[in-house]
Amino acid sequence: MKKSKAETAVTRTRIIEAAAQAFMRNGIEATGVAEIMATVGLTAGGFYRHFDSKEQLVAEAYAARMDIRVASAEVGQDEGYQKVLEHLENVLSVANLGDIFTGCPIVAMGSELARASDETRHVASGGIQDLVEVLAKWNPGEKPPFAEEDAICTLSSMVGAATLSRIVDDPELSTHILDVVKKRLADSLRAKIGACA
Amino acid sequence: MKKSKAETAVTRTRIIEAAAQAFMRNGIEATGVAEIMATVGLTAGGFYRHFDSKEQLVAEAYAARMDIRVASAEVGQDEGYQKVLEHLENVLSVANLGDIFTGCPIVAMGSELARASDETRHVASGGIQDLVEVLAKWNPGEKPPFAEEDAICTLSSMVGAATLSRIVDDPELSTHILDVVKKRLADSLRAKIGACA
């Protein structure tokens, strides 16, 4: 039952994608290797032809989703702030509440990542640094390190707001938290644009 | 081996405290009932004389820690902002990195709380609302709902910064994230005090 190299690569990618969905939806601890493999249509044993351990998969699944996140935050330097507002809207969207398997892996796996293996935390750190770097470009006319400090504050606010809104069981409060922080970040961005023009 | 009512109450409290420590340190999923009972010097079977299920313990352990958190954030209205700065320093302290079992239960259990039982999430929501209410009092001279919105932003920033700093594996970046957000919040508070005086 050997498969071609192309097929093997596709299978590997499909496992990573299924894992990312399950980890984000149900948590890392709560998701089993057999469950992930079943989603892809395979049995548990085959897993170890692609990965050394579940931990390795965690790191790769996180990295894959974080790459998407960073790429989507990347806006051209001249693209204006409309695009940035769009991104804010997207990240702090009400649609990300409840059953999320898209969205930000930092929010979805947050406290589990802090307890993950050294390897996973290292990958996670890289993703966070990339995100800070990209967000720093959002700040027009500011020079490092000020833009970088601003980016850290923005990211902290977004991660915190998304985390809180997902814990809260009152849908109105959930939405309120997202809206308040979204508005605050947008206002602050607009003020900076104004100061530059 | 029946115990007096007083002894039983003490045991119950000790179980909750041991659980809170373990849940915050190692995560909810990763902590077993037997492990918690062993910490208290008892065997697993006795657990069900005090609680219906592990889930119930999760809710009570969270509530106990959150009460402490809310109480420590509660500063008298006239106590000045020095006390508030002290609190900021405390919450965003570098000491809370690494092996935390004190500190904020929202940060320590974050993404696991979002997936907890309805009962646990309800308790968690109440704690968050209490905290927002207390933080709103920090804002001198502002009236609701503006003070409340400010409190939500402050809490989001703190939760996000603490979460990020715990994931990152570079100690310098961890400290940097905490320092930047701490400074930003303190500056914003000072500006408001100045505007009032």
Add this chain to the structure above:
DNA sequence: TGTACATCAGTGAACGCGCGTTCACTGATGTAC
């Protein structure tokens, strides 16, 4: 106050279950001649 009895905190073994991982095996693929 003293006695008889119901209560119930805690024990320790057992329950079914799902976990991550291993392993002998299968058979299509890729390669060497």
Add this chain to the structure above:
DNA sequence: TGTACATCAGTGAACGCGCGTTCACTGATGTAC
């Protein structure tokens, strides 16, 4: 191009293990008389 063989993706059963929960039992406590 055709044949022989090594490779290796995937199977499915098994491994030891720890999980949350149950249960018959023990014996000190609290209560009713």
